[in-house]
């Protein structure tokens with residue numbers, strides 16, 4: 373498969389979700405940018421709440437990721453299914469952490 | 484409207500992709516034989532049909548020919564992603580997800596004639612069109628797809644789909660949508676007899692009749708009243724699927740799910756008003772069964788224009804019904820300037836879009852070689868694929884070739900395992916891959 377084929381397939385696959393991808397990017401960049409302008413640095417700020425929320429967001433994927441694909445968790449069965457599911461959960465958790473962590477900094481800075 | 488007129492954005496995107504491919508893959512791909520080289524010619528290539536096969540070849544050839552002329556004959560403005568019809572008829576997808584304008588995929592440097600081929604005269608290298616024109620060609624690609632012969636079932640016609648408890652995923656997009664509605668109505672009644680059938684001829688996506696049975700079972704189970712519904716499957720032969728392991732699997736799964744199997748029963752008549760179906764058995768006797776819902780799979784063949792021409796197979800098991808090609812080179816067995824691709828060809832398997840993906844580069848390379856008087860470089864191994872949906876939400880990625888051995892594309896997906904990832908491929912990735920095939924990119 374050539375790079376052109378992969379690009380074409382990915383482009384068609386992502387097209388219906390472009391709005392969601394843009395929205396997610398805006399939320400992520402917005403939270404990071406605003407917090408960083410206020411002095412936020414990832415390693416210098418600790419937030420158990422943000423970590424917990426990120427974990428919950430990731431684990432919530434067990435419910436909504438199968439539903440998003442018109443399926444159900446009971447059908448996530450093979451080893452490769454679980455590899456993909458766990459990768460998706462980790463991805464969601466990292467995204468959530470990168471949003472909740474700077475937000476928690478901003479909230480703490482307010483009080 | 485042609486692609487030239489309405490899709491400059493799309494064109495520049497394609498151009499970008501092509502340039503990107505050139506820059507990015509030069510080091511990755513080693514070019515063999517004719518691959519990637521352009522061919523100077525004054526030949527006129529006519530492609531009949533711009534479904535999956537015709538469109539893929541049109542795009543590939545238009546990138547490779549310099550100085551030649553390509554004419555595509557296709558009456559339809561709308562391109563149908565037919566593999567999505569199973570999901571439409573199962574209530575998973577909305578119908579509008581499966582259509583796009585043909586102009587989006589048609590290469591800009593071809594002549595697109597909005598008509599259909601009415602007759603072929605391969606001795607004189609001409610095609611008569613439904614609009615009265617006569618086209619001459621130097622090379623011909625036959626990509627007309629399949630003809631649904633509902634009328635071979637007494638009392639049946641495509642118009643009946645959606646009425647009197649009759650469904651048929653094959654009929655059309657509207658037919659698939661009405662099939663969904665008729666299944667909805669049947670499930671809403673809370674019980675009754677459902678009949679699923681298979682055809683006595685090769686059919687496109689031979690897994691589709693099985694998938695419709697499995698997705699309907701899935702919906703019956705979800706209704707909570709599975710036990711109030713009787714489900715029977717009538718097959719014209721002893722098997723249900725050509726790949727032996729999958730055949731055994733489906734039989735066993737049907738048995739486990741309470742589907743009564745009736746082998747060597749061919750649907751030969753239907754009485755819509757009485758909701759009765761008649762099946763002819765191997766010994767010629769017939770039985771009639773009442774139904775509340777029936778899924779009809781019509782006998783299929785090459786379209787009449789091909790069937791009534793000298794291009795049709797004249798000997799062997801495809802006689803009178805399918806295009807006479809060499810199943811490996813896809814070149815016509817008697818007219819070397821004619822090639823075939825897709826559902827229309829006489830081949831033991833291969834009536835899938837997945838086969839078209841494998842065939843399009845072979846037809847293109849072999850046609851270009853024929854133009855240059857060179858030996859045909861490529862051979863088709865019969866690759867076909869069916870994401871066999873076994874329930875709404877899981878599927879098996881069944882890929883195999885002429886020898887019926889599995890040909891898995893991904894080492895990490897076992898063709899014998901039901902999997903959520905395979906279902907997700909079907910739900911989210913195969914349509915993008917199909918469009919890439921149309922663009923000649925995959």
Ligand SMILES: Cc1cc2nc3c(=O)[nH]c(=O)nc-3n(C[C@H](O)[C@H](O)[C@H](O)COP(=O)(O)OP(=O)(O)OC[C@H]3O[C@@H](n4cnc5c(N)ncnc54)[C@H](O)[C@@H]3O)c2cc1C
Pocket residue numbers: 531532533534535536537556557558559564565566567568569598599600601626627628629652653687688691786788824825826827834835836837838839868869870
């Ligand atoms: C319900 C269903 C489910 C399917 N599921 C799958 C699946 O899961 N996986 C898979 O790989 N494949 C699947 N397929 C099969 C796949 O869609 C076909 O194999 C594929 O479209 C074949 O391509 P083709 O070009 O041969 O025919 P088509 O795509 O049908 O195109 C034929 C074209 O020729 C045109 N034409 C017909 N007659 C003439 C004429 N006389 N003159 C000019 N033009 C003409 C038609 O208008 C049409 O545009 C499914 C098909 C159906 C119906």
